Amino acid sequence: MITEGRVQAGDEITLTRKGPEELSVADTDALLYLPDRDPTMLRKALNIPALSPGWQQSFRELAAAQQPRQEPGWPGERAATQQPREEPGWPGFKTMRVGRIVPETPTVSSIYLDSTDGTPLPEARPGQYLSLRLVVGDTAPAVRSYSLSSVPTAGTYRISVKHENHGKVSSYIHATLCPGDLVEVASPRGTFVLEEGTRPIVLISAGIGVTPVLAMLHQLAATRDARPVWWIHTAHDVAHHAFADEAHTLLSQLPNAHEHIYYTAADELAPHPEPHIAQGRPTAQSLMALGIPTDADAYVCGPTTFMDDLGGFLTEHGLRPERIHTEQFSALPAINPGVTPTAAIRPHQPIGPTGTGPLITFARSGITTPWSPAHASLLELAEACDIPTRWSCRTGVCHTCITHLVAGDITYTTPPLERPEPGTVLVCCSRPTTEVVLDL
Template identity: 50%
Template sequence: MNVGRPKDVAWQGRTVYTGVWKHPVDGPVRARRLNLDGDGQGDTAGHGGEQRAVLVYQLDSYRYWQQHLGLRDDFGQFGENFTVDGLPDDEVCIGDRYRIGDAEFEVTQPRVTCYRVGLRLGVPEMAALLVAHHRPGFYMRVIREGHVRAGDEIVRTRQGPITVAETDALLYLPGRDLDRVRLAAAVPALSPGWQGSFRDMLAPAPAAATAWDGFRPLRVTRVIPENATVTSIHFADPPEAARPGQYLTLRLPDGAVRSYSISNDAYRITVKRESHGTASRYLTTELQPGTILDVAAPRGDFVLEDGPGPVLLISAGIGLTPVLAMLHHLASGPSPRQVWWIHAARSRAEHPLAAETSALLATLPDAREHVFYSATGGRLTAERLEALRLPATATAYVCGPDAFMKDMRTALTRSGVDRIRTELFTARPSVNPGLADRPARPPHPPTGEPGPGPQVTFARSGVSASVPAAASILDLADACDVPTRWSCRTGVCHTCETPLLSGSVAYSPDPLEPPAAGSVLICCSRPTTDVVLDM
């Protein structure tokens, strides 16, 4: 029996708040619905809770790792609550129930692949080793609360259909049998998160990620000022049609890499000149027709979905560009769908492409247009959006500043609209489980001398830097304060999977399953050439 309260632990210059440090306890411990008495988790999003109330690891696996890694038998060091004699992962099944003491438990899922077990053991790759060697351990929920003590007999009272080891392999390892995935997804006792992951695997595969690899030269045919600060740029002969709502990534003559939404049904981008933006200044004031620019293939999953239901196209400022591309697509039919165009701008003079928008809406049989100018009639607020009485069956596409999108999401939800898609121009929010908060810093080049490795460009963050010796791309991103998303840091969970716009990488360690084509796992990859990443 092992318990432990969360504590702060120093790690790579940061502080991790974690409950992975468990220690044996004497006497009976009460198992409750959410936890054992005296136990706790630092990151309750990934650990603990009703589905993960108790973590189990086996004495036989201790002996296995002692032989392979020289680990000692310090019970609780794998973060487990119950160290058990027996119950191997290749025999215990999801849905098994066990009576221990006067409590009863149900097996819900394998262990979460998390970097903190490696932190605890001093073996950074431990999360990957647990999966690769089919020894993850498992979580249980408490069916009947009661007291448990070391030495209690373990009695199975119900058996499930698929083992812990197979379930773990189906999620994390290649070569999976989809019939077995269907079986796993249908097990009622499996935790909702794992059920959702398996359902995602069974969903139809998306279309190919990109029309071409890396950058290719495209010729600028027209540069058209739309107002005092906004300019549209047209490219010749699009080699592949974009999906409405996607964006193009450009590499400019000075090496800067920037992404801009396509604003029509061809390859047109519409750029607002920012006061301190060297890239936007070049594109809006210096770029000339005939210029050749390196352009990556259209990307992005903020795209118009097919279907018969109403469509809400909601934008503010230059955020109109991706939803205008959606409007072009709807008008090309024209679509019989009910279309709502809702836009916010400071004034008529600062509302680019207004006439084009109205002309497109006029071709649709069931269109509505609502424009709000904050300088004259007041800004578009959540209350004003609710007052429009939007159809609850609609799908909403929202693009604009973060605060605007948050307000619109709130209003849409209160209006009964639950299919809401939003577009972020900046890097996606971080997923850094367990790290203590610290003041946010804008992305920046790393301190110190440049590294000896190839150059990595984080396109959304606008930062380029050379990789230090032996560092992963994730290590470099962390040093640049580029927002990152990760969990295992060893190539297992694919949380860090990121679109690769150009270049090539090598892996160390090798991931247990390769990422999708056109993507990389930044936690364990190192560039072999200069690379550009969509982050």
């Protein structure tokens, strides 16, 4: 057994085992810190479980940036070879009109957003989300992100919003927003997207987490995708099961689909006549009984504990961790090397004099605050607000802090070793030059 202790000159070193891929420390450092990375070596690094979460995340993002992409719906475009091209869309926010509002359940409504000039909207990838900026009351505009819940038509996006009891913005959307109203919308973004391929697909959701995987299901049904698909959804009860009929119809259009529904309410505990509906919650044992192949790609969306549990069940079942994709709209888990975790603190306005610079909005955390030059970087401002942060080097090298830039412009105080892809920013070494909205 290996235990902690002191190492000094002359101590004997015994090799107990070799890790997968057998990359040296120098090789791994070079992949993270030097340009012109070898794609083969990068793929090897993705298979090393001993790396820290920050390094694993950096390598996943670097590998994704090297993947050739062919976006659907954009004929005539060539796939990028090394550097990802900018996603189709528009900078910052644009005005869109509420076309329809359709109740789906007592607590969920779908909002259809139309272009105001009739021009076609950029096609979104299944699983992406929109950020809306709304003026609610007398405070600064609030920014919230909602997944697209279907594939877009030529001039319409659909999002679906759950009314949270204490949610200021969701309450406004359900009680005040009307067809014909104008709202500010940022173009589709997000990396929780359905990937092309031949492997089986597992779509897992709970509650309103159904929305991004429902968009994926729409895409699969539209192309009559031949891949085996497992649709696993957990809801409170029949009345609060959003898109039940819609999903069932889409699954019937696929040649190899498996539908499994779980209801958790106490009054739903009687045996259900439909064989694909069960009572309770999915467990490691019940998932194993569904016949999910271990080479599948899984997409999981729901409350954080749900995603953690289901991700763990899938890993125990044999799925590789890099093939289990999750979506989270609250603040992302912190990656702070060398910092001991403490009790979570609710994000808040920074302590001290109020800044006089442009407004900075942290969309996931619901914080808008003026910039102050007292902070050396956007990362430092986030830390002053107790917003969970992700960093490693703090000098623009490792890309752990890479964040989607929803709107605005920044400048780098320290030039990064490599510029991040368009639409993203390294918050550890950047400051705003205009009002900024960050997906943080």
